Amino acid sequence: MSFVPGQPVTAVVQRIEIQKLRQGENLILGFSIGGGIDQDPGQNPFSEDKSDKGIYVTRISPGGPAELAGLRIGDKIMQVNGWDMTMVTHDDARKKLTKKKEDVVRVLVTRKSLEEAVKHSKGTHPKHECGGSTSMHRLMQ
Amino acid sequence: MDTESTYSGYSYYSGRSRGSHRHGERSRDRHKPRSKDSRSEKSVTINTPPAEPLLGDSAVRGEQVQDDNWGETTTAVTGTSEHSLSQEDIVRITKDLEDSVGLDCRRYFARTLAIILGLLVFFTPLAFLVLPHILWPENLKTCGTACEGLFISVAFKLLILLLAVWALFFRPARAGLPRVYVFRALLAVLVLLFVISYWLFYGVRILESKDDNYQGIVQYAVSLVDALLFIHYLAIVLLELRQLQPCFSVCITRSTDGETRHYNLGQLSIQRAALAIIEHYYCDFPVHNPALLSASKSRAAKHLAGLKVYNVDGEFPAAPAEGPGNNAAAAGIAHSQSRAMIAAAARRRDTSHNELYYEEAEHERRVRKRRARLVVAVEEAFTHIKRMQEEEQKKSPGDIMDPREAAQAIFPSMARALQKYLRTTKQQHCHSMESIQQHLAFCITNNMTPKAFLESYLTPGPTLRYSRDHWRARQWTLISEASVTSSLKDGSIFLLKCVDFSLVVTTKKIPYIQMSEEYIDPKSHKFVLRLQSETSV
Numbered sequence: 001m002s003f004v005p006g007q008p009v010t011a012v013v014q015r016i017e018i019q020k021l022r023q024g025e026n027l028i029l030g031f032s033i034g035g036g037i038d039q040d041p042g043q044n045p046f047s048e049d050k051s052d053k054g055i056y057v058t059r060i061s062p063g064g065p066a067e068l069a070g071l072r073i074g075d076k077i078m079q080v081n082g083w084d085m086t087m088v089t090h091d092d093a094r095k096k097l098t099k100k101k102e103d104v105v106r107v108l109v110t111r112k113s114l115e116e117a118v119k120h121s122k123g124t125h126p127k128h129e130c131g132g133s134t135s136m137h138r139l140m141q
Numbered sequence: 142m143d144t145e146s147t148y149s150g151y152s153y154y155s156g157r158s159r160g161s162h163r164h165g166e167r168s169r170d171r172h173k174p175r176s177k178d179s180r181s182e183k184s185v186t187i188n189t190p191p192a193e194p195l196l197g198d199s200a201v202r203g204e205q206v207q208d209d210n211w212g213e214t215t216t217a218v219t220g221t222s223e224h225s226l227s228q229e230d231i232v233r234i235t236k237d238l239e240d241s242v243g244l245d246c247r248r249y250f251a252r253t254l255a256i257i258l259g260l261l262v263f264f265t266p267l268a269f270l271v272l273p274h275i276l277w278p279e280n281l282k283t284c285g286t287a288c289e290g291l292f293i294s295v296a297f298k299l300l301i302l303l304l305a306v307w308a309l310f311f312r313p314a315r316a317g318l319p320r321v322y323v324f325r326a327l328l329a330v331l332v333l334l335f336v337i338s339y340w341l342f343y344g345v346r347i348l349e350s351k352d353d354n355y356q357g358i359v360q361y362a363v364s365l366v367d368a369l370l371f372i373h374y375l376a377i378v379l380l381e382l383r384q385l386q387p388c389f390s391v392c393i394t395r396s397t398d399g400e401t402r403h404y405n406l407g408q409l410s411i412q413r414a415a416l417a418i419i420e421h422y423y424c425d426f427p428v429h430n431p432a433l434l435s436a437s438k439s440r441a442a443k444h445l446a447g448l449k450v451y452n453v454d455g456e457f458p459a460a461p462a463e464g465p466g467n468n469a470a471a472a473g474i475a476h477s478q479s480r481a482m483i484a485a486a487a488r489r490r491d492t493s494h495n496e497l498y499y500e501e502a503e504h505e506r507r508v509r510k511r512r513a514r515l516v517v518a519v520e521e522a523f524t525h526i527k528r529m530q531e532e533e534q535k536k537s538p539g540d541i542m543d544p545r546e547a548a549q550a551i552f553p554s555m556a557r558a559l560q561k562y563l564r565t566t567k568q569q570h571c572h573s574m575e576s577i578q579q580h581l582a583f584c585i586t587n588n589m590t591p592k593a594f595l596e597s598y599l600t601p602g603p604t605l606r607y608s609r610d611h612w613r614a615r616q617w618t619l620i621s622e623a624s625v626t627s628s629l630k631d632g633s634i635f636l637l638k639c640v641d642f643s644l645v646v647t648t649k650k651i652p653y654i655q656m657s658e659e660y661i662d663p664k665s666h667k668f669v670l671r672l673q674s675e676t677s678v
Contacts, residue, residue: 028678032675034674039674090676094678097678098678
């Protein structure tokens with residue numbers, strides 16, 4: 001998941017659709033994020049590359065909408081509803097996730113197990129295209 | 142239901158506006174001239190002076206068409222005789238008459254009571270000591286050394302009591318309050334009961350049995366004086382100390398122009414709180430200027446003047462109403478008429494806000510221009526004189542002036558500018574030519590700069606600064622729903638009305654504060670860099 005500056009980022013992502021849950025007057029998603037271009041990347045326990053300033057999922061509330069939708073702890077969020085999350089400040093990421101007018105967020109997340117799953121499937125079935133919920137996306141850096 | 146505080150429901154100190162004192166006070170004040178006395182106190186009476194507002198307004202109006210030439214030294218023969226009285230003099234005389242007649246008997250009654258009580262209290266221990274010697278001298282045991290030591294103690298304690306009472310009670314009265322000063326009355330009653338009980342005991346056990354133990358009698362007298370000192374301590378606590386700690390925050394608003402101030406008061410009765418508030422008013426509030434209120438009144442008149450209501454249904458609301466049915470109908474018609482007017486006024490495209498805006502901007506500009514002219518004129522006038530040095534004294538003895546003459550010499554050059562400025566800010570009735578010259582002489586004497594001289598004219602000062610004629614607030618009436626001797630409570634509201642305006646007072650209690658402590662070890666202040674934040678969404 002490292003990037004070369006100037007080159008588009010390539011990653012295997014999973015599309016997850018999370019329905020926001022209404023709690024009182026807030027709409028919550030049920031997870032916590034960490035990271036951002038204004039944060040210290042060295043303290044991120046989930047990233048492989050300690051210079052990665054992307055947004056990571058640091059905590060999932062058990063039984064919350066995120067867990068039900070399939071988000072896992074340690075996931076790196078690449079896109080939220082079409083907005084890029086690889087080069088944003090922490091607060092911008094929060095804002096894109098907590099827009100009051102949207103009831104559902106569609107995130108593209110990546111994790112190491114996805115890459116390995118693709119490699120595995122590529123290795124065993126070289127001729128099959130991978131489909132289903134995973135796809136490879138090219139993201140402009 | 143508003144009830145004005147009236148003179149009903151008196152205690153047996155009837156007709157009192159102050160509680161009685163322990164000793165006769167102010168015997169020297171009786172020799173003071175009568176008029177000064179009544180003017181120095183803010184007497185509270187119910188009868189509002191008749192036709193006072195008319196006189197007050199016309200006095201202002203009269204001075205607005207003042208002769209423009211007062212700033213110049215021209216003499217003119219006027220049509221009035223030498224013995225004419227101005228309108229303000231007449232008002233002052235009627236007020237003095239009312240003051241002197243109304244309150245004299247009450248004050249004197251209280252004072253005589255206080256004197257009697259004081260003398261009784263003072264001479265009682267002496268009487269206790271002296272009576273055995275008079276009545277049964279032969280049986281009395283001689284007074285030994287311990288007994289004579291007690292004489293000294295009685296003497297000094299009486300002296301201290303005298304000084305303490307003088308310090309606490311021998312003060313000029315600040316005001317006349319509508320009702321009895323409750324604490325003082327209670328203390329007087331307590332002292333009276335106390336002394337009477339001592340006399341009873343003395344009379345029954347000592348006089349009748351002709352006790353020969355003189356030392357015991359002296360000790361009895363000493364115990365009386367001790368107890369009196371303790372009652373004096375109680376008086377200090379009740380009268381002086383109890384209200385020192387702030388307990389309430391009062392908000393005072395003047396009804397005519399909305400001037401608001403906040404003060405802290407302690408536990409006081411409503412009338413004492415009103416007194417404290419009035420004293421603060423004189424010191425803090427800018428002087429009430431009725432000329433500044435005319436603009437909003439004319440605007441209000443214009444709002445309603447544009448609409449007329451015609452009734453096209455044939456009913457005549459002006460017909461005399463007979464019976465309750467007609468009354469209700471007439472009221473209903475008037476009600477609907479006023480509603481229609483309000484609705485029409487709301488819909489009408491009113492441009493009066495525009496007028497107000499431009500008028501205020503224009504006025505502001507005019508004031509600033511005149512102020513600039515005034516400042517320049519005064520600065521220039523002040524350059525014409527300088528303080529004479531010692532060595533110059535021998536040079537020209539003819540030109541030497543004292544401050545008053547110097548003020549009169551430079552006044553004409555700034556008079557016109559000052560007069561114009563005062564006219565523009567509608568303050569011209571607050572300052573007479575005489576007072577301005579006096580102020581100028583004062584400033585010259587004290588080496589003040591032109592800016593310091595102008596300070597009193599550029600901003601309206603507190604009411605006390607102006608002469609008594611311009612106070613416009615001499616008689617105050619306390620209007621309160623609760624009894625005026627009850628103590629202040631949270632949310633109590635009362636009015637202090639004087640002829641031209643009223644002060645609305647609301648109180649709020651300072652809340653009870655619950656404080657807890659937390660100990661922080663100085664070594665526990667440790668920090669670490671934290672650049673990774675986590676937000677839950």
